[in-house]
Amino acid sequence: MLIYGIDFSGARDAGEGIWVAAGKTRLGHLRIDYLAPARDLPGSSPAREDSLRSVTYLIAGSRACKAGLDFPFSLPSEMVGDDWAQWALSLGERFPDAESFRDWCRQTSGGQEKLRRTDIEAGAPMCAWNLRVYRQTYYGIRDVLAPLVRAALARVIPMQEPDRRKPQIYEVCPASTLKAAGLYISYKETGPADRVSRREARRIILEWLEKYCRVRFASPELRRRALDDGAGNALDAVLCAYATGRAWPKLSADPLERVEGRVYY
Numbered sequence: 001m002l003i004y005g006i007d008f009s010g011a012r013d014a015g016e017g018i019w020v021a022a023g024k025t026r027l028g029h030l031r032i033d034y035l036a037p038a039r040d041l042p043g044s045s046p047a048r049e050d051s052l053r054s055v056t057y058l059i060a061g062s063r064a065c066k067a068g069l070d071f072p073f074s075l076p077s078e079m080v081g082d083d084w085a086q087w088a089l090s091l092g093e094r095f096p097d098a099e100s101f102r103d104w105c106r107q108t109s110g111g112q113e114k115l116r117r118t119d120i121e122a123g124a125p126m127c128a129w130n131l132r133v134y135r136q137t138y139y140g141i142r143d144v145l146a147p148l149v150r151a152a153l154a155r156v157i158p159m160q161e162p163d164r165r166k167p168q169i170y171e172v173c174p175a176s177t178l179k180a181a182g183l184y185i186s187y188k189e190t191g192p193a194d195r196v197s198r199r200e201a202r203r204i205i206l207e208w209l210e211k212y213c214r215v216r217f218a219s220p221e222l223r224r225r226a227l228d229d230g231a232g233n234a235l236d237a238v239l240c241a242y243a244t245g246r247a248w249p250k251l252s253a254d255p256l257e258r259v260e261g262r263v264y265y
Contacts, residue, residue: 001025002065005172005241006038006055007233010071010098010135015039015051019229020058021237029214030245035222035234052143059144059167060153068172068244070236071140072128073156073261075105076114084159084259085149091142098138105129117256122176122263145169158252158262170247174239176265183208189230202227202235215242 002024009017018038023031039046044054059067073088074080080087095101106129113127128137148154154167162168178184186194187201206226209215215238217223226234247264 004067007236010139014048015046019237071136162249188232
């Protein structure tokens, strides 16, 4: 099956920060055939609007695929209501920008950064409207999930009934994947001083993926991209693809999961 792992960004130049890993699963193995920033997708650019549209088109045009994206798909249930799809579709109408969305979240939560149950279970590091995450949450839901749901071009798991003829979309979290493996180490460079040590950390994670998770790269160049990208976005995209390949398409029987979603790792 075709797998996409998409390391997400809500920044103005999201096309630089979003990385897409694509590959196929066969007999328990995942082969990575493509790894590049979203700016390189057809019709894309570094601009947020172009890159998010290109990511949406990529998923919609792939039919029977599984796509994992690392942004929160929902909020705590008391902030969403009983109908996740309706809430997601109305997000852009209710909030004209990410800042008004975050302001509402903070007011509604009494200034607290509340985690969903799945965030706690998966060890996700931040809530959906944390200062470092809220743009990803807002633009991811408004500009990727909502258009796909509105046009019935994909199914968001576990909130919606899977349709194997359409793309299945999963919320994934590289940090949760690494925590579960006992590999939650610093691998993203913040400056020249830690360049060597963080590259070594990326090498350790890549070797774990290859040796224990049966992840392969179609060419040495693709592996080098994951190793050499100091921001860690390329490696995150590969981790997203790995988590997505393991995810199982199933409508949740848990009413809370049907609203709050689930982090797959």
